[in-house]
Amino acid sequence: xxxxxxxxxxxxxxxxxxxxxxxxxxxxxxxxxxxxxxxxxxxxxxxxxxxxxxxxxxxxxxxxxxxxxxxxxxxxxxxxxxxxxxxxxxxxxxxxxxxxxxxxxxxxxxxxxxxxxxxxxxxxxxxxxxxxxxxxxxxxxxx
Amino acid sequence: xxxxxxxxxxxxxxxxxxxxxxxxxxxxxxxxxxxxxxxxxxxxxxxxxxxxxxxxxxxxxxxxxxxxxxxxxxxxxxxxxxxxxxxxxxxxxxxxxxxxxxxxxxxxxxxxxxxxxxxxxxxxxxxxxxxxxxxxxxxxxx
Numbered sequence: 001x002x003x004x005x006x007x008x009x010x011x012x013x014x015x016x017x018x019x020x021x022x023x024x025x026x027x028x029x030x031x032x033x034x035x036x037x038x039x040x041x042x043x044x045x046x047x048x049x050x051x052x053x054x055x056x057x058x059x060x061x062x063x064x065x066x067x068x069x070x071x072x073x074x075x076x077x078x079x080x081x082x083x084x085x086x087x088x089x090x091x092x093x094x095x096x097x098x099x100x101x102x103x104x105x106x107x108x109x110x111x112x113x114x115x116x117x118x119x120x121x122x123x124x125x126x127x128x129x130x131x132x133x134x135x136x137x138x139x140x141x142x143x
Numbered sequence: 144x145x146x147x148x149x150x151x152x153x154x155x156x157x158x159x160x161x162x163x164x165x166x167x168x169x170x171x172x173x174x175x176x177x178x179x180x181x182x183x184x185x186x187x188x189x190x191x192x193x194x195x196x197x198x199x200x201x202x203x204x205x206x207x208x209x210x211x212x213x214x215x216x217x218x219x220x221x222x223x224x225x226x227x228x229x230x231x232x233x234x235x236x237x238x239x240x241x242x243x244x245x246x247x248x249x250x251x252x253x254x255x256x257x258x259x260x261x262x263x264x265x266x267x268x269x270x271x272x273x274x275x276x277x278x279x280x281x282x283x284x285x
Contacts, residue, residue, distance in 0.1 A: 003170055003191070003193070003194045003197075004193045004194055004196075004197035005197070006165065006166075006169045006170055007166065007170055007194040007195070007197040007198040007201070008197040008198065008200055008201040009165065009201065010162045010163075010165045010166040010169075010170070010174060010198060010201065011162070011197065011198035011199060011200065011201030011202035011205070012162075012201030012202065012204070012205035013158055013159075013161060013162035013165065013201075013205075014158075014159055014162035014163070014174065014176075014201070014202055014246070015201060015202040015203070015204075015205045015206040016155075016158055016205050016206065016209060017155040017156065017157070017158030017159035017160075017161070017162060018155065018159065018206065019155070019206045019209055019210070019215070019216065020151055020154060020155035020158060021151060021152045021153075021154070021155020021156055021158075021159065022148060022151060022152055022155065023152075023155065024206065024216065024218060025217055025218060025219055026218055026219050026220050026221070027219040028148075030275060030285075033268070033271040033272045033274070033275040034272075034275045034276075034279060035272055035275075035276070036276055036280055037275075037279065037280070040148075041145075041149065042148045042149060042151075042152040043152070045149045045150075045152035045153040045156060046152040046153070046155055046156040046159065047156065047249065047250070047253075048153065048156060049152065049153040049154065049155065049156020049157045049159070049160060050156040050157070050159040050160035050163065050249075050250040050254075051156075051160060051250060051253055051254045052156075052157065052160055053157060053160035053161050053163070053164045054160045054163045054164055054167075054250055054251060054254035054255075055254040055255075056164070057160075057163065057164035057167050057168055057254075058167070058254055058255045060168060061167055061168060064168075066171070067167070067168060067169060067170060067171025067172075068168055068169040068170075068171075069169055069170060069171065070171075071170075071171040072171065073167070073171050074167075074171065074172060074173050076255075076257065077242075077257065077259055079257070079258040079259060080259070081258070081259065081262055084240040084241060084242065085240075085241050085242065085259055085262065085263055086262075086266065087237075087240060087241075088236070088237045088238065088239070088240025088241030088242070088263075089237065089241045089248075089262070089263040089264075089266035089267045089270070090237070090266055090267070090269075090270040091233050091236055091237030091240065091270075092233065092234055092236075092237025092238045092240075092241055092244060092267045092270070093237070093266060093267030093268060093269065093270025093271040093272075093273075093274065094233050094237070094270045094271070094273075094274045095229070095230045095231065095232070095233025095234035095235075095237060096230075096233075096234060096245075096267060096270075096271045096274075097270065097271035097272065097273075097274030097275045097278070098226055098229060098230035098233065098274055098278065098285065099220065099221065099226060099227055099230030099231065099234070100219075100220065100221075100230075101220070101230070101231075101234065102176070102177075102234060102238075102244050102245040102246075103176035103177040103180060103234065103238055103244045103245075103246070104176035104202070104244070104245060104246045106176075106231075106234070107176060107180065107199060107202045107203055108202055108203070108206040109206070109216070109218050109220075110203050111203050111204065111206065111207030111210075112206065112207050112210045112211075112216045113216075113218045113220060114218075114220075116218070116220040116221070116222065116224075116227055117218060117220060119224060119227050119228065119231070120220070120227050120228075120230065120231040121231070122231070123227065123228045123229075123230070123231025123232045123235065124231040124232070124234050124235035125180075125184050125235060126231075126232060126235060127231060127232040127233065127234065127235020127236040127237075127239070128177070128180065128181040128184055128185055128235040128236070128238070128239050129184060129185050129235075130232075130235070130236055131181070131185070131235065131236045131239030131240050132185055132187070132239070134236060134240060135239070135240055138240070
C-alpha cells in the first residue's frame with residue numbers, strides 16, 4: 001500500500017511538472033525540434049531542471065544502497081548499444097517529431113486533451129504491444 | 144516573454160526531477176513513463192502492478208485536476224488523425240525497443256551518466272529534428 005501511495009505521489013508530481021513546464025503543449029516540443037523554424041529553447045531548461053535533482057538522487061542512492069521502502073536500488077544496465085536501442089530511439093524520435101508527444105506527456109494530457117490525446121494513447125499502446133515481436137527479430141540479427 | 148517560458152520550464156523540470164528522485168529513493172525504481180506503461184500493457188512486467196498503476200493514475204489525474212482548477216492545458220495537438228496514429232505507433236514501438244523514452248533515458252539516464260541513456264537521447268532528438276525539417280519545411284505536411 002505504501003508503495004502505491006508514493007508511486008501515485010511521484011506520478012502526480014511528474015504530471016504537474018510536465019504541465020507547468022509546458023511539455024504538455026506539442027507546439028513547444030515541436031518548436032524545440034524545429035531548428036530551422038521559430039526555435040523554442042524551453043525543452044533544454046526543462047531537461048536541465050529535471051537532471052539536477054536526479055543527479056543528486058543518484059549520488060544519494062549510491063551511498064545508501066537501498067531504497068526507502070527496503071528494496072535494492074536499480075542496477076546499472078550493461079552499457080551495450082544494441083540494435084533495439086539504436087533503431088528504437090530513431091523510430092521514437094520520428095514519432096515524437098511527428099506528433100510532439102512522448103510517453104510521459106501523452107499520459108499527462110490523456111485526461112484533458114480531447115479525442116486526439118485519446119487516439120494517440122491508443123496508437124502508442126498498440127505500438128507497445130507490437131514492439132516485442134519486432135524485438136525478437138532484431139535479436140536474431142548479428143551484432 | 145521568452146524568459147518566462149524558460150523559467151516555468153526550469154521550475155517544471157525541477158518538479159519532474161523531484162518526482163524521479165522520489166520514485167528512485169523511496170520506491171527504488173527508475174521513473175520511465177514508457178517502461179511503467181509498456182510493462183503493464185504487454186504483460187511482461189506484471190509484478191508490482193499496483194505500484195505501476197498508482198504511478199499512472201497520479202500522472203493522468205493530477206494534470207487533469209490542475210487544468211480543471213486553473214485552466215490552461217492547451218495541447219496544440221494536430222487534428223490530423225493519420226499523423227496522430229502514425230506518431231503514436233512510432234513512439235510506442237520505438238520506446239519499447241529502446242527500453243526507454245525522454246524520462247527513462249533522458250532524465251534518469253543522463254543524470255546517471257548512463258551510456259545507453261546518452262546515446263538514445265542524442266538519437267531521438269536527431270530523429271525528431273530531421274522529421275520536423277522534412278515534414279514541415281521540405282514537404283509541408285505538419
